Amino acid sequence: MTTVYIIRHAEAEGNVYRRCHGQYDSLLTPRAYEQLPCLAKRFENVPLDAVYASDLFRARTTAKAVAETHGLTVEIRPVLREIDMGDWEDVPWAELPRLWPEEYAVWRARPWDAVPPHGESVMQAGRRMLDGVRGLVHENEGKSIAVVTHGSAIRGALTIAHGFAPEQMGEIGWGDNTCVAKFEFDGPDKLEVVYENDASHLPQQLSTFASIGWTDNKGVPTTPQIWFRRADPMDTADADKIVAFMRELHRNAYGTDANLDPDALLRDVERAQRMSPRSVTFGCLESGEEVALIYLKTFYDDEPDVGLVGGFCIDETYRGCGLSGQILGQAISVYRMLGRTYLCAHAAEKNARAQGFYHKFAFEQRGTYQDENGLHYRMFKKIGID
Template sequence: MTTVYLIRHAEAEGNVYRRCQGQYDSLLTPRGHQQLPYLAKRFEAVPLDAVYASDLFRARTTAKAVAAPHGLNVETRPVLREIDMGDWEDIPWAELPRIWPKEYAVWHARPWEAVPPHGESVMQAGRRMLDGVRRLVGAHAGQTFAVVTHGSAIRGALTIAHGLAPEQMGEIGWGDNTCVAKFVFDGPDKIDVVYENDASHLPQELSTFASIGWTDHKGVPSTPQIWFRRADPMDEEDAAKIVAFMRELHQNAYGTDAGVNPAALLADVARAQRVSPRSCCFGCLEDGTPASLVYLKTWYDDEPDVGLVGGFCIDKAYRGHGLSGQILGQAISVYRALGKDYLCAHVASENARAQGFYHKFAFEQRGEYRDENGLHFRMFKRICID
């Protein structure tokens, strides 16, 4: 008999930023790093002969926490990767039904047969990953090892391991980040699933499901998801909205919006969008209502490895509804695509609320900046994948 612990990676960017991230490589979140010691503790007394992981950062980083107490190295295997989401990679989930309505409708209603354009299905990913595990079982007959992989791949693999038909995949619930399944193999083909989707090692305050409002464990968050559209500075209505958001941001930061020069602002937005059309976007609700603004100064080149934030603003009616991570995710997506290593924001020294936002998402203060509006802290977040 060979025992395999199948582990989902710790909380990663896509889980919080509400973006479709299959084989897109992303970092762990601050809560993801907090989850790791609890996972390590769970396996501290479990005899392990080897630890394997997908080669994606979020899986191999999680695997190191499992391997460290045993003095083991993590061996990576691309076959253990998450589902390939093809053209959907790094697209906000709320954007998919707008761009690919027919394909997304199948994903929503019949996920076992849905294949994103140029991607693969959940069942294909599950079979690929499980076949990779079977090969490892052949190399570790009679031993015990851990495999750190991904949510959709695990769901597909569990469907196969239970002998269910693909259309019965819905009977396999989603597992929280760092959840564990225990498989016992009698040869490569006969599998006994001892337990699955067990995240009992996590305290409630570190549960991803609890924090983002997943109430049914089937991947449907109860908080709003937003999609992004380009804010056109040449369009009269869009221009007015851009200025209104930036006035609100200045009012919140400095107690006055006197520093907003609409003409100069819109010229800077146009300049930024020549670098990337996504440099200034509205985060919109399902009905198209702009609920937030993401403005990035992509024309900034004083520090070649730094992407500078021009402004994040959420309409006061939608604050406190989980949108902050989504607007940050959009900024990271833009600057990572531009090859930046760091995201930087200049935060007014008196703006405690904004400082709280950046500290929540693990920005660190590195220096100060002063302009006509006063003193600012320079807040940095590393966004490149090592």
Template sequence: MTTVYLIRHAEAEGNVYRRCHGQYDSLLTERAYQQLPYLADRFEDVPLDAIYASDLYRARHTAKAIADRKGMKVHVRPVLREIAMGEWEDKTWAILPREAPEQYAKWQTRPWECEVPGGERVLDTGDRVLGGLRQLAREWDGKSIAVVSHGSAIRGILCRVLGYEPEQIGQVGWGDNTCVAKFEFDGDTIRPIYWNDASHLPEDLSTFAKIGWTNSRGVPMSVQAWFRPYNPESAEDRALLIGFAREFYRNAYGSTDMLDEDAWMADTDAMAAKHDRAVTIGMVEDQPVALVRMNVCDESEPEIGKVGSFVISEDYRGTGLSGQILGQAISVYRALGKDYLCAYVAKNNARAHGFYDKYGFHNQGEVMKPEGLHDKMVKKIKVESVAEESEDFIWEG
């Protein structure tokens, strides 16, 4: 008999930025690094003979927290990866009902039937990863191992192991980040001992509790945005952006006295001309509520993507949109091969400093701008590959 502890990775970008991250590789969040010590504590006195993870960053670095505590190394296998989401990868969840309404409705109501072009079905993913677990159980017969995988994969596995029909997958629910399932593999028999257990996490570190996932199925109840490109030919869009510019200056500098609207719009048009996602408008349903303006024209530091402006309409502050506009910026600059994201924050703008501190930006010194003294806030966005971290992980592809 082999004991297998199956663990969902800690909180990752897709969970907070409300983006579809299947096999898209993304980083852990700041909260994840608060969750991980509790997960390591849980396993500190649990005998483990090996620790495995999928090759995606968020899974293998979750496993590393357990391994580091025990002085072990993490074995990495791609078969343990999350569901492949094909054409949906790194899109916002909120855009999918608009771009693929029939498929998205199926994902919401009959997920076992949903197969995104270029992707997998959830039960096929469960079968793939379960096959990987069976192989590990044979290799480690009579031992105990921990395996870190992903939410949809674990959901598919639980549907099979609990003996549910596909139509009953909703009864499995979603496990919170770092949740644990315990299985006993005995030949062809798999005995589930417990599952979706995140009792090691204090409530203030629960991802579900923090972002408003209020039911056992993990349905997000807070506001979600999709992003459309700014259209320089639209008078309505130009007026909208001027409104955002004024709001930005009032928030950052206390007034619009230093705002040169013509120059600001000329810079914005240049950004939009250089990249089709450099300037996007955050939408909640059909209402514009935010601006993500990326200064892709500033290439003074080739490895760093520069933020031009983040603005959220006053009525939508405090609704969870801040992470989503950051996620949009990271999506743009990561696709452009940037390793870091940088914003210049007015010295006295306490609200903005709180935002950047919350999301893991670090102050790299003061910079004088025409509007006054600013702090240069920088966040790493590069996702290292297994090959780049070969000293920390054992590849078993």
């Protein structure tokens, strides 16, 4: 008998930034690094002969936490990767129904049949991953191993392991980050699912599902999800909205907007968008209402590995609704594509709200910055993937 523990990776960017991350390589979140000791403790007294992981950062880093408690190293197997989401990779979930309405409708109604453009289905990913696990069973007959992989691949694999028809995939539900399934194999082909989607090692405050408002393992987040559209500085209505958001940001940060020059701001927006059309965008609700501004100074080149934030602003009505991670995710997406290693923001000395935002998302202060608005703390977050 060979025992295999199938483990979902700890909380990663896509889980909280509400972006479609399949084989897109992303980092873990601050909460993930609190989840990992709980997972490691769960396996502290569980015999393990080997630990395997997909080659994506979120999986191999999770696997390392399990392996280290046993003095093992992590063995990488790309076959254990997450579903390939094709053209949907790193697209906010809220944008999918706007850009691919027919394909996304199938994803929502018949996820076992859905194949993102140039990607693969959940069932194909599950079959690929499970075949990889069977290969590991062949290499480790009679032993006990841990395999760290990904949510959709696990869901598809569990559907197959139970002998369900693809359309019964909904009976599996979703497992929280770091959840565990236990498989017992009698040879590579005969297997029994002992348990699945077990995240009992996590206290409620470290549950990803709880943090994003999932009511059960088949639910959807109750927090609003936003999509992003280019803010056009040449369009009068858009220009007015850009200036209005930045006026609000200045008043919140400095108590006055006296030093805001609208014409200079709009010229800088044009400069930024020459580097990337996504550098200045509105975050929009399903209705199209603009509820946030993301302004990135992509023309900043004093530090070639740094992407500078010009401003984040959320409409007052929607603060505290879970949008902050989504606007941060947009900034990271833009600057990671531009090859930057760090995201930098200047938080005004007296702007406690902004400082709280950056501390929440694990930015670190490195020095200060002074301009006509006063003293700012330079806040940095690593976004490059090792």
